[in-house]
Amino acid sequence: MFKKTLTVVAILSTLSVSANAAEIGAQLGTQHTELNALIAPEPTGIFYTANWANNYNDGRNSGGVGLGYQVSLGKADLYAGAKAIYMAPKKGDNGFAAPIGGGVRVHFSDEVYAYGEGYTAPRGLNNAVENYVEVDAGLAWQVRDEVKLKAGYRHISVHGKSGTPNHTLLDGAYLGAALQF
Numbered sequence: 001m002f003k004k005t006l007t008v009v010a011i012l013s014t015l016s017v018s019a020n021a022a023e024i025g026a027q028l029g030t031q032h033t034e035l036n037a038l039i040a041p042e043p044t045g046i047f048y049t050a051n052w053a054n055n056y057n058d059g060r061n062s063g064g065v066g067l068g069y070q071v072s073l074g075k076a077d078l079y080a081g082a083k084a085i086y087m088a089p090k091k092g093d094n095g096f097a098a099p100i101g102g103g104v105r106v107h108f109s110d111e112v113y114a115y116g117e118g119y120t121a122p123r124g125l126n127n128a129v130e131n132y133v134e135v136d137a138g139l140a141w142q143v144r145d146e147v148k149l150k151a152g153y154r155h156i157s158v159h160g161k162s163g164t165p166n167h168t169l170l171d172g173a174y175l176g177a178a179l180q181f
Contacts, residue, residue, distance in 0.1 A: 025178030042070030095128020097121035150176035
């Protein structure tokens, strides 16, 4: 029964994707590069995310997909969701995490907004680390209908378990750009 319900929800949410905005972007940071994609409603509904990040200082990688729900409240958008993340850290074992979290966007005008989000996966929501933490905050400028520029700060770290040391996957400022269609 659960599989049938999940299949129906997936099909119905996919059918509504045509009414959503899609975004493909890249970020270049002080320590990392990231590619990301977003399929989101305007202004309220289910959204989908995907990303891959690489710390080019020492080759740490992480990537994943996410699902969440967004609500627009005038000048602010609130969202909550969950992700499935694959981590390939330089120290410790490769593994998966299922962080949960959320974020907020505060619109100063139609073109400029501030954003912040945080996700965490405590012990029961991952297999290779004690805790996974992800934080992203910054400013975005909608230059044109199809072009967005971002400046922000991103941090991803893991707390090791069973003798594996704590370490940071990403930590630093970035500039980004995205195309929307």
